[in-house]
Amino acid sequence: MGVRSYTAGDLWHASQTLTEAFDRDPFAQWLFPESDARRESMSATFTSLLTSPPTGSIIEVTDDLDGVAVWLEPGHPLSIEPPPHANTAVARIFAEIAAAAPAGSFWYLHFIGARHANRGAGSALLRHRHAEIGGTASALWTGAERNLEFYRKSGYVEKSRHTAGGATAWWLSRQLA
Helix, strand or coil, X not given: CCEEECCHHHHHHHHHHHHHHXXXXXXXXXXXXXXXXXXXXXXXXXXXXXXCCCCCXXXXXXXXXXXXXXXXXXXCCCCCCCCCCCCXXXXXXXXXXXXXXXXXXXXXXXEEEECCCCCCHHHHHHHHHHHXXXXXXXXXXXXXXXXXXXXXXXXXEEEEXXXXXXXXXXXXXXXXX
């Protein structure tokens, strides 16, 4: 499966891929329990992110647009914020996640998603970026326990776990001390 840089012409398909992937995500389901509201919020979030990515972002897609990854290069500030109008539990877990961000210089996997689970798009995107960055450290957080094994297979280890209001999130890193 080939991986290439995202282009503006990929916007609709890439946004839909991420929206579909995160519609299945337990953390997103906790944030937005109502399916239509979740899809609408995710679609708006990903369209905005892909249209105006933060400085230092690298966006990659699989050739068939079944997978999308958004990375932040080392040295750029992380933005881990709850959605607007977040309740206390949501604000608390986002604050814990932000406070637990690894120290030092690392690539941050902001988002990765595949339109279809277990078909290799996510693995192809991780392999590609890891090959590009060599031994440079990388980190991410996930709110889906089922993703832990997927990331472990790519060399990530759990660094911390955070729970609030029925949701759990994990920080994982690869080659960080």
